[in-house]
Amino acid sequence: MKPVRSEGLAAVFAVHRGRMLAAAAALLATMLAGTALLGLAGGFITAAALAAGTAAGFNFFSPSAGVRALALARILSRYAEKLAGHDATLRIARDLRAWFFRRALPLAPARLGALRTGELMGRLMDDIGQVDGLFVRALGPLAAMLGIGLLGIAWAAWVDPWAAPILAVAALAMGAGVPALVARRGQVLEHRHAALQAALRTCVHEGIEGAADLAAMGATRRWAGRVDDAAGALADSGCRRRRRLSAGDLLHALCGMSALLAMTVLATSAAHAGRIAPAHAAALVFVTLALLDVWAGAGLAWQALQGGRASARRLRAVVDAAATVVDPPLPQAVPATGALCLQGVVFAHPGGRRVLDGIDLRIEPGQRVAIGGDSGGGKSTLTALALRVHDPAAGAVRWDGVDLRRFAQAEWHARVAWLPQEATVFAGSVRQNLRMGDPEAGEAAMWRVLAALDLEARVRASGGLDSEVGEGGALLSAGQARRLALARALLRPAPLLVLDEPTEGLDEDAAAALLLDLERALGGRSLLLVSHGALPASLPWRRLRLQDGRLHPVTAPGMRPPG
Template identity: 30%
Template sequence: MTAARLPVADRAAVRRAYLDLARTDRRGTALVLLTTCLAATAALVPPWLIGRIVNLVESGTASTGSVDLLAVGILTSAAAGVLLTRQSRYLAHRFAERALAELREEFVDRTLALPTTVVERAGSGDLMARTTADIATIGGALRDAAPEVFVGVLQTLLILVAITLLDPLLGLCALAGIASLWWAARWYLRRARTAYLAEGAATSEMSESLAATVEGARTVEAFALGERRVRDGDLRVREAHRTRVHTLFLRNVLFPQMDFSYVLALGLVLMVGGLLHVNGSVTLGVVVSASLYTLQVVEPLARLLMWMESIQRSTASMARVKGVGNAGGDPPPGGTPGDDRIEVRSVRYAYPGREGSDAVRDVLEDVDLAVRPGERLAIVGPSGAGKSTLGRLLAGVDAPRVGSVTVGGVPVADLAPDELRRRIVLVTQEHHVFIGTLRDNLAIAAPDAPDARILDALDAVDAAWARALPEGLDTPLGAGNAELDAAQAQQLALARVLLADPHTVVLDEATALLDPTTARHAERAMAAVLAGRTVIAIAHRLHTAHYADRVAVMAAGRITELGSHDELVAADGAYAALWRSWHGAG
């Protein structure tokens, strides 16, 4: 099933995002604008002074002192322009880095606030592309493109005004030559955003495909899926190549038109200026100054149009980055449950992608279940029976297609995130060790927990190795530091659950990676620590069911048996057969 694409923000949201970045650092924005304006003004002085020198020479009134004085003015203004330009770029870089820091923090906050199901369906490739390539593109635009575009626009306008002040007709000639760019720019801008959004989406899909192949390398090798994964990768790479070739085509249309416009503008100014000079309408110095200004406009215009491509890329990237905040949809209505009783009524569920087909294939069918507060319920059954799917619904990760899953009378999927985490925690086979100390990894679940409580939680899951670490709770983990094996990492995840102290814990094969002895110890310890809390354990190891208050047996998406261990063994049904098979094998 193809990963669901995360949404993108509309144009209005992108404009607001850039304005918000500017508002977060008003002083920095003002300094960038001020130095940029001064640099653009300084660049106007040399051509005008050169025209004065030409006029003095032409009239025969030039003297060494006057020419030297004008030359000093040219050098001074040029030096001032260089220094001001350097300072404006330095300030722009500082502003961009601060803005990027804000953007990255906001992106992380929005990503962490997304429902788990949204993140899973989107896949890691899209999120990684947005947080790396897209934010890098925005950073380049903020550091370089935005200041350059502003400078280019300002210098172009000032130069055209300067030419017009020298002679209105020459100003009109320069404007006519440059105006031919308008058509090419308009053609480009109409197509650029869509093209760059398509390029970003193709890059995300390519990243997702490559990441899935790398992460599942052992599975690919075990089932001889190499050719299939190569074909899928080739397809994604070809699509990414096609979208990039299309954006390259847009640039190849725009840039030649730029060169033609420059030549046209300069040609018109020289031709008309020469005719005016011959007729005595303007001095030679005016023609020279106007020609130099026209040559001078080439550089800011070229910079403007070349960075326009970067601006379009960054606009598309900003739409993708800001779109993450829209992926969660409307916030849940919330509500406060009256108690911790969980009820599943007439639930049917089909995974997204299957519902879109003509025939909906439910993986859960007419499931009814009531879990009493403080009860220990074990859910067992063969692989594919729907155990993990039911666990996700009980934990509020997904919502049923038909029916309801409630806690205290409130739909679990409608609980506000904070309320949901306080009540129900899902622990799966997956685990993660974050870069940081052992204390940091555990404080995620309880930021204010004292060391004594953290150590008690580790002891409760039989993590004796934690006390043997060289620096205790301050021992750095991951990325070249102390490495935890799979069993230790899973014990760390179980300790987090104890520290989080929820009312209900859904354990989806949470001890699958522990050896049988360690798993039994950890489960007994958890049973003792979680006294008075609801524990729903999904497991293949039936010793978990043996210690449970009740056992729900699932097959083909239905609950086929429900009762205590002794009752189900005495009934001599599917559970009794499973128990005899497992007990005999053990």
């Protein structure tokens, strides 16, 4: 796999220009063989008919050999075109997805969070599918049509100079004029169609994800109505697209009939006047027929090009957004251990109030710090700053005395084990989920962390480390899924553990038991935990409360839930 040297979308295609040129050349050869075959066969049949009864001097073998050779060449070039075209397309599809994820992942979660899940899925599936098919549906056919048109016009000019203008006008009308007429406002309509596809996908996805809540609120019928409305709008857009294509087909047919009639009149007149042989006159008509058939596909190719360009703009609208954090030009090596220190940290979301207003916090190696506070008070924002998902507006976040902005993000993240509030359990086995925390972890380490979080018996009873957990942990209870996600974080060999609501979904006794198990499993690692829930009084953790953008010490033995 060749590296993409540039970050532009065009670079994805440029890497495979050799394969695309080979596929376009094979497609041109297929068109050329088919056109020449029809022209030669038409001239041969005409000459044979005129020579009936006077076979003397008639060359039967050369044209028949030519017909067989062109038929074989068409089969071989067709096979080569399919092979080269699909090879180029599949490679482009692979690299296009890698390009999108490479550009989009640094935007998560801050920038991508503004997109609804269904809309993002639409861009990943529909838009990328439109763009990676640009070559076989648009660029390759249009290039081959241009090539066969130029060759056909040159050949017609050789046979009869008056034939070339007819083919040239037909080529311009069918290959450019009619598509341009049909494509008026086409970019706007294609963009709207792509948006309607995304809206329908979003509506369906959110309805499936929230089916239980919709049923509980008695809103299923209303949501189904929204899906029907979105599907109806997409169907109307599709009908408008088909009407435009049908109008283009009609105009193509009219142009084709006019060109064929003009060429027939010219060829018969030239043959009658003795300017060209009757066989050449027949060949002109049949070549014109073949070229018109090729050019009739120009409308679909131009529409595919419009659709692909609209999808490319939608993809660029995602990946061209400025990342909230960037790596320094010369990253500094991340110390293996150290103290996490927030000094005078101020943060506010765009257009919002200050969520954090002068935070000072130091977590020494091996120290445990738990932070409570009301919802919306900035606890998750504080963990996002520690992870360097955001940079502070003022102040600094440091590790071992070095500002996090001097580290490469990937290197810093390797030093942190992270459990978000809505941690995902991925479809697959227990082993596969745990190895996302540490790909090198052995079975003994996996069983130790499962035992520490009271999951060992459940996993052994269900079939061991290779037992399936289902999509989103569907085969586990909510508490078990939460513990498995925490086990994945604990398995990660990182000196700092950052947890956001690790006891979410657990009752008070289970939450207390989990936190006590967590304390024993932490070893010498540092902990930054944010939670609404009460902490067991026996935990020797430093306790703080985030209120009005500042941290305040908690002197009570436990942290009270909000309210």
